[in-house]
Each structure stands twice: as structure tokens, then as C-alpha cells.
Amino acid sequence: MNDINACGIQTIPLINRVFNLEYIFMHILNYVNCVDWESSKVYLWPQDYVPEAWESKRGRFFIEPVIHKDKIPNHLDVFRLYEWGGHLI
Numbered sequence: 467m468n469d470i471n472a473c474g475i476q477t478i479p480l481i482n483r484v485f486n487l488e489y490i491f492m493h494i495l496n497y498v499n500c501v502d503w504e505s506s507k508v509y510l511w512p513q514d515y516v517p518e519a520w521e522s523k524r525g526r527f528f529i530e531p532v533i534h535k536d537k538i539p540n541h542l543d544v545f546r547l548y549e550w551g552g553h554l555i
Contacts, residue, residue, distance in 0.1 A: 472543035499548035500537035506530060522550050
């Protein structure tokens with residue numbers, strides 16, 4: 467089951483023995499600062515809303531991201547967008 471082999475990701479098999487289900491938990495290790503925020507379309511939070519720690523401070527939904535390909539390291543297969551999502555680890 468755990469046959470994902472990609473640079474930038476940690477996989478952990480999860481097994482539910484009661485229902486005989488298998489899952490793969492994926493922890494994305496790398497954040498890449500590659501978004502052109504001025505050109506991207508983001509659905510913003512209401513004006514008075516204060517996002518929770520796990521919510522993106524930039525907005526509710528990423529509608530049309532604009533990415534700078536040259537800022538993404540060639541060796542990475544998987545990454546998270548810097549400044550999108552909750553806490554950085």
C-alpha cells in the first residue's frame with residue numbers, strides 16, 4: 467500500500483483493522499514561496515473575520531493560483547505553497 471516514493475513527502479500507513487481499511491497519511495515536508503499573489507485570484511475572508519491558526523491568513527479559497535515555475539526546486543515532487551494554509555512547521 468505504501469508505494470508512494472516522492473521527494474518532499476513523508477508517508478505513514480494507517481490501518482483500520484475493525485473495518486479492514488488502509489490509508490496513507492502524507493506529510494508534505496517542504497514549503498515553496500512561488501505564488502504571485504498580485505496576479506492570483508483568492509476568495510477573501512469577510513472584512514471582520516479573524517482566521518483560526520489552521521486557516522490561511524490570505525483568504526478562504528484559492529480560486530486561480532499563479533505560480534512562478536522557476537521558484538520551484540527541480541528535485542521536489544511534492545510541496546506546499548508558502549503562506550497558504552495554517553501554521554508552518
